[in-house]
Amino acid sequence: MLSLVSCVGRVVVLLAAVLVTTSITMSGEWGEEGVTYGQLGKDVTLTCAGVSPGSTATWQWNGAPALPEDSAVQQGQLFLPHAELSSEGLYSCHDASGLLLSSITLRLGRAPGLPSISCRASNYENFSCFWASSLETFLPTKYITTYRKKQLPGSENRRSPTSDVGLCVQDPAQPFSCTVSKSQFWSSYRMNVTEVNPLGSSFRLLDITVQAIIKPDPPEGLRVEPVPSAPRRLRVSWEYPSTWPKEPHFQLKFRLQYRPVIDNSWSVVETANVSEVITDAFMGLEHVVQVSARDFLDAGSWSEWSAEAWGVPATGLTAVPSEAATAAVESENPAEGPSLAPQNEPVAGRSDPTEKVAVLVSLGVFAFFVLAVILVFAFLMWVRVKKHSKEATKNHDLLAAAIHLKALPKAQIL
Numbered sequence: 001m002l003s004l005v006s007c008v009g010r011v012v013v014l015l016a017a018v019l020v021t022t023s024i025t026m027s028g029e030w031g032e033e034g035v036t037y038g039q040l041g042k043d044v045t046l047t048c049a050g051v052s053p054g055s056t057a058t059w060q061w062n063g064a065p066a067l068p069e070d071s072a073v074q075q076g077q078l079f080l081p082h083a084e085l086s087s088e089g090l091y092s093c094h095d096a097s098g099l100l101l102s103s104i105t106l107r108l109g110r111a112p113g114l115p116s117i118s119c120r121a122s123n124y125e126n127f128s129c130f131w132a133s134s135l136e137t138f139l140p141t142k143y144i145t146t147y148r149k150k151q152l153p154g155s156e157n158r159r160s161p162t163s164d165v166g167l168c169v170q171d172p173a174q175p176f177s178c179t180v181s182k183s184q185f186w187s188s189y190r191m192n193v194t195e196v197n198p199l200g201s202s203f204r205l206l207d208i209t210v211q212a213i214i215k216p217d218p219p220e221g222l223r224v225e226p227v228p229s230a231p232r233r234l235r236v237s238w239e240y241p242s243t244w245p246k247e248p249h250f251q252l253k254f255r256l257q258y259r260p261v262i263d264n265s266w267s268v269v270e271t272a273n274v275s276e277v278i279t280d281a282f283m284g285l286e287h288v289v290q291v292s293a294r295d296f297l298d299a300g301s302w303s304e305w306s307a308e309a310w311g312v313p314a315t316g317l318t319a320v321p322s323e324a325a326t327a328a329v330e331s332e333n334p335a336e337g338p339s340l341a342p343q344n345e346p347v348a349g350r351s352d353p354t355e356k357v358a359v360l361v362s363l364g365v366f367a368f369f370v371l372a373v374i375l376v377f378a379f380l381m382w383v384r385v386k387k388h389s390k391e392a393t394k395n396h397d398l399l400a401a402a403i404h405l406k407a408l409p410k411a412q413i414l
Ligand SMILES: *[C@@H]1O[C@H](CO)[C@@H](O)[C@H](O)[C@H]1NC(C)=O
Pocket: 123, 125, 126, 181, 182, 243, 244, 245
């Protein structure tokens, strides 16, 4: 066991020895002349250029004779074991008389890790890839972004699949992303993002097809308006995202989510139009609405939800909406393509079935009430009439008795 540990230890030492020689890169291509790059945590050795063999050199660090802890000077070379970020700086070596022989700026960092990549197409013409470094390297870094396009299996014979290599173009204004223009919807692409820094390079590949990564931007210009004389309706309209080129072959479909502001659960409807009438809004309540888009044939995924818009249904039941208001609502959608013309357009003055039912029910309730009042009245009348007739009968009996008395013979009375 012990021998195994010492063996592993020896291998580590050997590895470290190899790394000492590889941990230093001197490079002008990174725009920093005279800079030497060393690997963090590894042993770094600085060589004094210009020192004559056999003579000794002294070192200074940032203009002072104090050198980083643990450092050692051996035969004119400065040895920094397990270099840390704090050991960066300007090192200079001097001869015995203090004359400057050479100077080195030391920067420390790590070789690149594997970048992570994701790609997204906000339309079917171009797509973009985004990447992130997986490791803090502390060093200047650049990325080489290329792709190799693979034709569909059927079309491979016509063109050599190896010839379709291209650059994914980087825009300095948008770091960590690149764009492939004029992409082909049905082709697959092998993306290669290579992270390069003075200590090495590392690449990651990602296979994509445009139709799988398509994710439109959210629709724009969302508006929510009351429908005159319809207290349970809201008219919602929006526009295609400006990044989606309008072509008859590549349409979007939409889904709308809405809820009263005071409620937390959304209702969702899907539509192919750029407007929709909500028919089950809550009277008098403010509603919040959002819309999202997706390729009409379900390629890729839904866009993010748009910004929210708010609206309150019209209050009160005016019998006839004013002509002006109706005209205004209709003129907001001037001649869009016939396929985009909103269906379900409410006709002015026509109420919906639920409203009719409500009116019928309230009429019924009213009629019932009137009937009940009449019945109660009739009952009271009847009671009164009955009481009256009872009294009349009583009087009649007394009278009859009196007559009977009168009619009796005198002898009987006496
Ligand atoms: C696609 O990229 C090209 C070139 O960068 C650009 O001219 C075009 O407007 C882009 N298309 C869309 C729909 O963004």
